[in-house]
Amino acid sequence: MNTRSIAMFATIFALMIFVGFLQSWTVAAQLLNMCLISAIMALGVNIQWGYAGLFSVGTMGFVALGGLATVVTSMPPVKEAWSAGGLGILLAMVTAAATIFIAVQLWKRMAAGRLRALAITAVLIGGFLLYRYLFDPAVEAIESIDPAATGYLGGLGLPILLSWLVGGLFAAAAAWGIGKISLGLRSDYLAIATLGIAEIIIAVLKNEDWLARGVKNVANIPRPVPYEVDLQADPGFVAWADWLGIDLIDASSIFVKLCYAILFVIVLAIIFWMSEKALNSPWGRMMRAIRDNEEAAEAMGKDVTRRHLQVFIIGSAVCGIAGAMMTTLDSLMTPGTYQPLRFTFLIWVMVIVGGSGNNWGSVLGGFLIWFLWIEVEPLGRWLMELLTSGMASDSWLRDHLLDGAAQMRLLTMGVILLLVLRFSPRGLIPEK
């Protein structure tokens, strides 16, 4: 951290305070929270790209798995659904796992040939039929139980903070599977495979209603912080807001958001500290050696594929944690809102702009790009209004341009990414 980096961080915070004065403090607090989460996601991608040079574009999937973790960890269990179909679902899952396990074992143990192909095909088809036989009625039973309110298995009713860790574990498990398949091949293959797995995770979340209600969304996910209504009813808080001279509703909303911010800062600090430690340890040096010259590292006896798998899992887990935090902040799981441009490629822009390989850079990139992502829209609208102010107010073109202003941010992000890649490829805070 030199004075230049400190100045850049200070500028971001000044901009946020500016937003607080200009728009509202609630907006500024929400912006801060999302900036913190974005910074964690950027750290996760930086671990994959900056440390090891892995090009993974599946961030969205890992973030969504984090979101799923909040539901399955801390929503209250739906007992009727469990008794109606819980056993069936569990058996189906065991069947699926066993089928794949047997198929893999056959592949490994039998001699190559027609017999092996036949045996594996038979196991897979039989397993699939058995799986569907167990799975379909169970799903139907679960989804028919009060579909307007539940219609899913619910969660385990555990504390929400625990779900952040579970989110990391979910993402790590998915990353292990995908990494096993596509690492060790061409670098582009990991990109395409992760692009695919992310789409599939979203498709599962949207369609498997028994799991997390699909597009019907899960609302009212428990919170780790107090509720605004309780605060407004609390005489101590009312007196405090009075003393500060802030409107009670504003005060409660800002207070809640700041509570979140404190939690997020703690998580960010822990992950950041661990990343820095790892980067400056022998392990970190080895990772960079592999990134800069795979062949040389391999010649030195490093198992490149294994290290790549390791770092891929760690980075994905960080993204999963951030995803769980984001869903906790919203108290709402909405699979329909996960979009690759927003949850994968935007995070990449953060890392590249901030400075890949440098954790401070990723945090700065997370803050800066999220700030722009949110603020470019009102800015673009204002700019468009200025540009079109000469046109008649009922002009078709003017309306169209004003509608389009909302899409300005994609264009802006693309231009920023291209400019940084071209003129400052090492980012705002370059790697040492």
Place this chain on the structure above:
Amino acid sequence: MDFLNALTALANYVLVPGVTYGSQLALGALGITLIYGILRFSNFAHGDTMAFGTMVVILITWWMQSAGIGFGPLPTALLALPFGIAVTVLLVLGTDRVVYRFYRRAKAAPIILVMASLGVMFVLNGLVRIVIGTGDQRFADGARFIVTAGGFKRATGLEEGLAIKVSQGITVITAVVVVAALFWFLNRTRTGKSMRAFSDNEDLALLSGINPERVVTIVWVLVGILATVAGTLYGLDKSFKPFIYFQLLLPMFAAAIVGGLGNPLGAIAGGFVIAFSEVTVTYAFKKVVTYLVPDAWAPDSLVQLLSTDYKFAVSFSILVLVLLFRPTGIFKGQSV
């Protein structure tokens, strides 16, 4: 008779859509594979290039429709296609000039080019959304069917109908024409041969006096043509929505990899493999099975392997199988 009915149902719901979708994917995958073979990077902006080309075609189509220009029973979009191609070619040549050329000259790692293509993807995506919006756009006009289900039933006396849409017929014919022209170009002309030489061994091609900038320009022209044609055909057949075009990246990449990245023939085969797998795996075979088995055995369920929402999972699974067992693809591609 039941057997013929089953066959007709299968043709109507699996064969015809599969061939159409396969042609569209093949054209898209050809663009990806050409860029990979010559420029040596995975172009993530390809889906959005298709969206851009289609958007231009749609805008010109709308203008033609309002000006009263039509193409008889064929969709007006076919008349607008050459103009759309011209604009798209200019666009891709422009992005090459502004973005990619710098990295090519700097001999940057392929992954940097992939990232630059992400930037281009963002810009094109934003551009398309600003100009035409995010919603669904329909621009097909002219006659709707070559063969209607009712007409087919009357002509054959079968219970099942077979419908072939004009857009499906046009897709297949156009794809055949474009692919034939492309292969003629690659295999018969001097320029095409120089491109293949460049793809096989860059250094040797340079030594034999092939001008790399000229090869690159021609690749982008071909990619512009392929992307616009593929996008327009897909849009005519289904409908145009920017986000769907972005999502087509996955099946197109899967098709290119299944066939072997950098291998044009493989891209076509891959396109059909992916398309038919998607359609057969997500089709409910209840009707077909009911015709084939005795009444008592008729199935209650849909006999559907996966719901249509999981079509991405199909292209992905095929991709995974290929990566696991044959990373170079069915036809040998350039990948290790």
